[in-house]
Amino acid sequence: MSRQDFDVDILLKEATSAPLPEQTEARMQTHLDDFRKRLAAPPKSGRLAAWLARLPRWAAVAAATAAPPVLILIAIGIICLRSAGLLARTAELMKATRSYHYEATDLINPDQPAREFWSQGDKTYCRVSIKDRLVGEAWISPSRFVAYDKESNRVRIRPTDPALQTGLEAVRMVYDFKPSDWKTFPQKTINEDGREWLVVEMPGGGTFSNGHSTSGETRQRLWIDAKTALPDKLESLLRSAPGAEWKPFLLFRFLWDNKEVPDSLFEPNYPATATVTEDPWLHLPKFPPADSGSGILTVSKDGKTGITLEKAWIQPGGLVVLRIAYQGCTPFGEPPRLADPSKNPWGLKPDEIRPIVLGQLILPEGKTEPVASGGVNNRWAGYEVYRFSAPPDGAVPGKFEYRRLLARAHLPADGDFNGYVNAVVNDPSAWGLYEFSIPTEPYFSEQIPEEIYSSPNLNVRGAFLVALRGALAHYEAKSPQAALEFLRKQGPHTQALLNDEMQRLTAK
């Protein structure tokens, strides 16, 4: 220690040598006693921290690190459990429901007909009105569908095809509520309109709920009242193909009151003066088998366009609607606008399409007539609409057949070939167009899925067949061996459908 250190230390020691006053010492001792008590018995809120503090360092670090995610998981778990419990309750209530009432509307246009449904057991009654003016009624049971058109005073009776009752399908999805069908994780309730809601979504999409198409998509949100656990409205967005315009549809004002509805409401009740037409299939035990659709592919001379015709049935008194697409690509993904034939990637102009389509129609002479025709139409973005109907004279014996444009295949011989063969079907019974794409090389590597054959919609199956034949034509243009190889990669249903082609190619 140097002298300087020594002298400074002496100064410091002298300066800090004050004796501790007794009173101050006593008060400090009190603080020490308090500290001792606190250490011996930590307060409740500090117990966890004190317990953690006494753990070995590695254990304390592990516990402190794991705590936040564990707490978050617990919170999510509580939310999920609550929503899962609510959904289970909804399913239970739906199962116990025997009668209900709801309304449906197409949100695109408020002037569209509004529908009001009453259901009890397996029967449904529907009222269709436009601005409070009753325009039609329908009585639906598992065996038959009876529709009364008040304006024409006509009644159509046909067998009930569950898959074609658009609208009913949606409510069935609610009515047969299964929590596992809906996206519930993680699901929080929201407050809106002064009520607490659990909003669940139908995950994915890919198919229309009624199984019409594998290329259509749906987005559906169901609003469940968190207080009553009962669904209140179902919001739907539908589109016929990827990229197409979404079309909203709303089912709302659900009343799941189990209120006894008089059976008479579900009994067809139309004026005795109404003209009744019965579908000839009404008394058949079941629909035609799924593979009954057959198509004939006609390829245009330039090899770019194929047209398929199919034999189909028209109901006496029924309507056939044809929509002729001028722009094969623009209906999908672009806003409606006037058709521009110069942009038609199909290589055909309206004047060329129209005669082909109309020329291919073979309608029973003297028994059909066009009831409406329209030019290029803004809403349909370049579609021409023709409607034909059979005269409602009731004298039409049974069923008759006609041929119509079913679909067109866009063959890859076109300059903008992108590796896909596309087919479009005009389906008046559903929302719009369906499009199928069958990949060819360089994308094609696997077997084409065959679920489409189970679709009850002949048009859909036919359009798929068109695309299939288009792909086959593409391969055949290269060599018969390539076409045969393409066919051999396919599943049994596809091979059966194209059996004649396979035989022809083998013979080659």
Place this chain on the structure above:
Amino acid sequence: MRSGEAEYNILIGPLEGTLMTSVYRIVQDPHDAEDAFQEALAKVWLHLAKIRRHPNPHALILRIFANTARDALRKRIRRIRRENSRPASQSYGGSPEDPPRAVDRGRVLAAIAELPRRQAEVLLMRVVQEQSYEAIANAIGCSEATARAHALRAREKLAESLADMNPNLRAEVQS
């Protein structure tokens, strides 16, 4: 795992006297010393986990008390300067009942309060709490040589600022 009572006896018990006297000697005001003592205990409570894991918990506790007392001293000096606009050394004379002394304690303590924090804490732990350099180094988390260097610089600064109080010191500084 130790009980709270046993832990107190191990951590605080042996230091009770040192803690109380060192805080008072640094602050040199009964009320401020008591407040500083209570505040230091609260800091110990807050950092209990760290203290438990420390290789020399006693040194760390002493450091906490020394630092808290130094902070209280600095606050006191600032407060007096602000209120009286007088030199701190003239008004800072410790407790009224203390006997008169040859050394101007106010000046010495004010000079300590002006030291950089690390130098002040090393010096206070060394001189007032009479800790070894090894313990001081453990407490502040440095090497023993660094602790010695801090103490040396602190002494040099004090010798310079207090040179007029001691002829030996004055000669040392002038040489």
